[in-house]
Amino acid sequence: MAGDGCCAGAAEQPQAARREADQLAKLSDVRARGDLTDREFQGAKERALR
Template sequence: MDAQLYLAYDYPLLGAFWTMLWLVLWVLWFFLLFRIVADIFRDDALSGWAKAAWLVFVVLLPFLGVFVYVVARGRNMGRRELAHARAQQEAFDAYVRETAAGASRSRTSEIDDLARLSDIRARGDISEEEFRRAKERILH
């Protein structure tokens, strides 16, 4: 063994540091690999064959494939990620607006029905018992 390797084993804290460094680098590597695979599938500009070719290149030769992908297509990865996040936020906002409008419409229709029912009772067209039963049907 060479002198540097002995140095790491002479000082256990240095050995722990190197172990943690390698662990963090492996986690970062897998994070980058998964981001690139997701970017390959997310990119609408690539054809199906181009996506398949990049995926095969990244899976079969992971180190070379990832580095070539980052050099060749890395510039727009952030833009595609941002566009995807915006699309998700817009879809969520549309869902919230639609749901809130639906709840508001049903609540407004209940209020309108109760107001009409109250007017009918005030004119004397229905009895108090009929009003109570109709109000329960509207509210349930």
């Protein structure tokens, strides 16, 4: 049935993916500036994708 809330989580998935993409882009920028080592970047990336 439409509107019964069966797919309420579906709208959250694109937002979560967008947040993850934004976080990864910011981390990449910080690493490119030299403010993060590759090891720090990898750890932060893993945490962002959990």
